[in-house]
Structure formats: C-alpha cells, structure tokens
Amino acid sequence: MLQVTNLTCGRGGVPVLSGVGFTVAAGEALILRGPNGIGKTTLLRTLAGLQPVLAGTVAFPEEQGAYASHADGIKSALTIRENLQFWADIYGGGGSGSTLRETALAAFDLLDLQHRMGGTLSAGQKRRLGLARLAVIERKVLFLDEPTVSLDGFSVKLFAEWLRGHLADGGLAVITTHIDLGIDAPELDLTPYQAAPDQRGGSDEAFL
Structure with missing residues (x-):
C-alpha cells in the first residue's frame, strides 16, 4: 500500500x-x-x-518502488535484449533469467526487434523498450x-x-x-x- x-x-x-x-x-x-x-x-x-x-x-x-520518467534509459550500444538484461541485473532480477526477458519482449511487441541496437530505434520503439524495463525489474x-x-x-x-x-x-x-x-x-x-x-x-x- x-x-x-x-x-x-x-x-x-x-x-x-x-x-x-x-x-x-x-x-x-x-x-x-x-x-x-x-x-x-x-x-x-x-x-x-x-x-x-x-x-x-x-x-x-521503499525496496518495491520504481520511477519512470520521459527518459527511456536506453543504452544505445546494447541490443534490446541486452538492455533488458542490464536493467534486470541492476534491480536484482537477473536471476529470473530468460523468462522475464521473454515476457517483457512479448508484452511490448519487441520480439522481432530484440537484436536491434538501442541507438537505431525510433522514438516509439525506444519508449516501448523503456517501458519494457518495468516488466523485468520486479517492483x-x-x-x-x-x-x-x-x-x-x-x-x-x-x-x-x-x-x-x-x-x-x-x-x-x-x-x-x-x-x-x-x-x-x-x-x-x-x-x-x-x-x-x-x-x-x-x-x-x-x-x-
């Protein structure tokens, strides 16, 4: 609450x-x-x-809180999949492995783009990836x-x-x-x- x-x-x-x-x-x-x-x-x-x-x-x-702003938090030199793994690791969810990533990729229609570099994404794709982070941080x-x-x-x-x-x-x-x-x-x-x-x-x- x-x-x-x-x-x-x-x-x-x-x-x-x-x-x-x-x-x-x-x-x-x-x-x-x-x-x-x-x-x-x-x-x-x-x-x-x-x-x-x-x-x-x-x-x-407090350990369950997370803030997401207009900034997408995308690492341009990482792929979409690598970006999600990075944030899972930062928030301690990396141990959940591929399940979290697959769920996030599917939820935000990123499966076909998962090997694209973050720096090559459109504004809308970056926003979807930014939101997909929420699905891997387990907050x-x-x-x-x-x-x-x-x-x-x-x-x-x-x-x-x-x-x-x-x-x-x-x-x-x-x-x-x-x-x-x-x-x-x-x-x-x-x-x-x-x-x-x-x-x-x-x-x-x-x-x-």
Whole structure:
C-alpha cells in the first residue's frame, strides 16, 4: 500500500503543492490530473524519494518502488535484449533469467526487434523498450510520468494491457497522463492542492 498524508512538495525548496493526501492499495492505480506546470512531475518525484518531502509523509515499501520518467534509459550500444538484461541485473532480477526477458519482449511487441541496437530505434520503439524495463525489474510500486509519450494507439494498448496485468498481480501505480489509458482507475485533480501564491514563486513553474 502507498499512503500519502498531508504532503507538501516543491522545487528548489519552494512549495508547489500542499495538503496532498491519498491511499493506493495493492491492485489499484491512481491517475494524477492537472494543467501543465501544476506540479505533477514534482509530486511523482517526491513520492518516489527523488527529492525531499517539505512536509507530511509518504509511506510504502521503499525496496518495491520504481520511477519512470520521459527518459527511456536506453543504452544505445546494447541490443534490446541486452538492455533488458542490464536493467534486470541492476534491480536484482537477473536471476529470473530468460523468462522475464521473454515476457517483457512479448508484452511490448519487441520480439522481432530484440537484436536491434538501442541507438537505431525510433522514438516509439525506444519508449516501448523503456517501458519494457518495468516488466523485468520486479517492483510493485510504480511512479509513471507520462508513460505513453511517443507511443501510437496500438502501443498505448500494449502498455495498458501490461499495466492491468501488473495490477492484477498485486502491484500498484501512480500515473501522470493526459490520455485515457482505458483502465479502471480513479483520478486525482491536483488543482485544489496548489500552494498559496505567495509561497510558490514563478521562475521554475515551466519545469514542474
């Protein structure tokens, strides 16, 4: 379970969201909504422990958390298969062997491309490979920032199908997205949680 209580998060020590609270149980997802610049990415990074909490608490089994952003994390000199093995090894899932890799390759329609070098992939193929990493790291608590960037409609459906499987297997996810993923998940509008104007400042807002 992920438990967030009265959370204040910010960028450069300047609060952008305050009083945020919610619970996501195993098998559930939560979709974060709000206009550009409101602080969705800042909130996700704070939940994942990549930047400090200004106030409040975030509780979940930290060894089970993983954050995926717009960056695909692709090693251009490795093949698709080698990329997946690299990330499995980093996260301690390498011992699961070929089963994890085969499952990830199939889930994201990468079997026919598995021997292609990462540096030769299109933007959409790189995104699919970046998401396939999630299938080999064996982490239950996922923080996903716009996971469908660069994906076509078919690939979005592949991701949504994989995500439903992740949830059915007891995982959970908090996701920022501007599209309908076709999954049964509540949405949280962050607009009511904007920090007071005199606390926020303006120089960083375009990057939140």
